[in-house]
Amino acid sequence: MTKPIEGIDVPDARGRTGLDRVGRELSGNPDVRVRDVELLAAGWHVLRRTTFDYRRRDGSWSREQRETYDRGDGATVLLYDADRRTVLLTRQFRYPVYVNGHPDGMFVEAAAGLLDGDDPAAAIRREASEELGVLIGELEPVFAVWTSPGSVTERVHCFAAPYTAASRVGPGGGLAGDGEDIAAVELPFETALAQVASGEIADAKTILLLQWAALRGPFSREAAGSCP
Template identity: 80%
Template structure:
């Protein structure tokens, strides 16, 4: 990579000024940014930041951290309340394959990067592309950082209902982006069991399924004994 690419010369995605991220941070007086280096900008951005950090004992140390910036993302758990089913995706994920997953075929909630959209618009787009579902009302659940030690991405998590009538497209993802996505429709109880067996091992999906189970329990009417 040209050592000025992404700084004052556009990189492959037309970006400049990528070495400026974090330089103006002032929210924590115990952290003073000293330098930001670009290590890679082939698609997303890998940076090495040098900063001074004041510990709880008052002493200052100079530290370095590498951060991978791929932008923020969104995901949605789709639940059919009439049949108590959830609609998930199944696709090949090389990073999990190379790190011990048996075949790299990963079961997940529909998800994607924001790519300039607001989180709600982004997840509507992804649900349509991946699952062929047109989402009605969206329920924001929480926004989380999945790997705060190295990845900057924050994932905006939503819930929504679906039915056979709302499945208006084929899904499958975008072939031009190399996506080959299978739709997986299973009962909510079965999905929760697959967490226990390890068949579902994706963090955001586990969080959303367990949230759904807790939310349904919380909303369930009490019986006459108060249970």
């Protein structure tokens, strides 16, 4: 008798089954035919190997395999004070960047987190409160991006929102039960841009949002021109 497999036939540690079914019914691209999906690992997130046929530009078909890491979608927010020309970021230890060459793993980035079943706006309001103690009022959707499309399925919903001293109503710091130890980092906007150039800020979503703020957002020439 075949032993039931956690995450496929019986619930895994997070109560999930059928994890090998994701992607089998895709039909949006007639040049892609999914043949098989294998569950390679199901810890907190899910690693799959998918076999598919792909019709190349010359009309020939090739059989391909890709591994995908599914950690769910996320959301992030650039908090800014246009009057004082500051941004409010986080600083925390990130082991993956530490093991891949970052000097100490202490990463400066915009507040962010996984959706965990919430819609993107609700998720980032939750994360801003947990990480920075900020109660977000007005929230502006900026864009949604895939930051590592070759292997990671995550789409990050990017927002911007104003903050003031009055909107910092909680202690922040993250959730200790999740191992989080997050410090708030308030920087002049020009300093944050300079730290992108120097490599002190090396987080992709944060760089994208800072560039948006400079080109189209609250610190752009267009925004400055609209001020009385």
